Amino acid sequence: MSNIEQTLSIIKPDAVERNLIENIKSIFTSNNLNIKETKKIHLTKEEAAEFYSVHQSKPFYDNLCSYLSSGPIVVMILEGENAVLSNRKLMGATDPKNAEKNTIRKLYGISIDKNSVHGSDSVDNAKKEINFFFKN
Ligand code: IDP
Numbered sequence: 001m002s003n004i005e006q007t008l009s010i011i012k013p014d015a016v017e018r019n020l021i022e023n024i025k026s027i028f029t030s031n032n033l034n035i036k037e038t039k040k041i042h043l044t045k046e047e048a049a050e051f052y053s054v055h056q057s058k059p060f061y062d063n064l065c066s067y068l069s070s071g072p073i074v075v076m077i078l079e080g081e082n083a084v085l086s087n088r089k090l091m092g093a094t095d096p097k098n099a100e101k102n103t104i105r106k107l108y109g110i111s112i113d114k115n116s117v118h119g120s121d122s123v124d125n126a127k128k129e130i131n132f133f134f135k136n
């Protein structure tokens with residue numbers, strides 16, 4: 001049975017800075033994830049802190065928020081069959097060192113913090129994250 005979902009993807013500052021937007025988008029589209037919405041934005045640190053608030057107790061939270069707000073990012077709604085898991089598989093492990101061959105983080109990630117992409121980890125969180133960036 002088909003299970004079409006939407007998920008939120010972010011191309012993080014390290015990848016935008018290295019002109020990897022089109023390379024990363026083409027990985028999604030060639031793997032049956034359609035880009036329904038896309039926009040380039042530059043978050044304030046406060047907005048990044050709100051987006052990443054689930055991580056507020058983590059030791060890396062402050063760095064994470066500084067980093068996400070350090071330059072322009074591209075936020076996208078991806079849609080397709082099992083989009084949440086499909087995107088997570090295309091992204092690879094959080095630490096590029098551990099990411100599987102041909103995943104985005106293996107191909108482009110620099111380090112655990114500069115790991116090039118964000119992707120929602122559940123359908124519930126995808127809804128919240130999409131609403132955060134694309135509520136009208
Ligand atoms: P995810 O991006 O693979 O879902 P999360 O555990 O949700 O990983 O962490 C969010 C982001 O926080 C990661 O993408 C990474 O950039 C950063 N991060 C996670 N764990 C660490 C860490 O141990 N040190 C530094 N940064 C981390």
Ligand code: MG
Pocket residue numbers: 119121
């Ligand atoms: Mg996560």
